[in-house]
Amino acid sequence: MTRVHDMGGRFGDGPVIPEGEGAPVFAEDWHARALAVTLAAGALGQWNIDMSRHARETLSPGDYARFSYYEKWISALADLLVRQGVLTLDELRGGDASDPHPLADRRLGAEAVARVLASGGPADRPADAPPAFAPGQTVRTVRPAGNRMVDGGHTRLPSYAGGARGRILRVHGHHVLPDSNAHGLGEAPQPLYAVVFAASELWAMPEHPDDEVVLDLWQSYLEPE
Structure with missing residues (x-):
């Protein structure tokens, strides 16, 4: 069975329409925030990039088909946070969280973002x-x-x-x-x-x-x- 995310060369999904020159990096402000919080959460060290990709791939087929790009990102992040025990489902929904969080000292501060992004995560x-x-x-x-x-x-x-x-x-x-x-x-x-x-x-x-x-x-x- 074809995996829902494995769309390359598949018929029936419509044409790929490239964005025109000069298009904004983020079409909406929340897209940038979704990327930022995903990168910041990754710095907690509770999963790796391949686990993060797999979390996006294993969204329910219905959600995967209807979600936009960054909706996939933020939904997969929510799944990872609960699955890896970083947050409970109640905390994710806005319930009271422990203060301070056990992983608080691993947070990615604003002053470290440029350095972390420049160094990347070598896989060789x-x-x-x-x-x-x-x-x-x-x-x-x-x-x-x-x-x-x-x-x-x-x-x-x-x-x-x-x-x-x-x-x-x-x-x-x-x-x-x-x-x-x-x-x-x-x-x-x-x-x-x-x-x-x-x-x-x-x-x-x-x-x-x-x-x-x-x-x-x-x-x-x-x-x-």
Whole structure:
């Protein structure tokens, strides 16, 4: 079954309409606040970026379909706060909260925002083995395109690329494996590759068959061709 968030190449969802040049970064003021509170809550250290992505992906299908981009963000954040025990459901609804909160000393102060955003959250890790594939080598993605560790779990292999034949363009080094990290199973770093696919390999009737798509894919997503 296609995951509700995995919309790439899917028919029936309508065209992608890019915003025009000069469009504001945030269409509404609350969008900026939704981003800010999500980043600030992440600084509490109770989840990682892959868990955060998975929380957005696992919103109920009805909510996912009708929510705007930042509604997805703020709704997933609410789920994470309760699921990870940062807040109770009553506190989230506006009930009395403990004062001070046990995580108060981990808050992201305004003076630290620029430094934290500039440093980012690197996901590259030391290599413990050489990569299995090299630039120029032909590979095929696994099929079906799903998490092999957790049934229905998070993965960065889009469904439209499952079973597709591609070519290794670049080796990025070893990076945290989202399929594991999103579920608290450890970072399990693997080699990460930029893989080139012909549009005709991914879709039966591409508008431009000679176009190419480059996907960053982990080693466990790939098989030798």
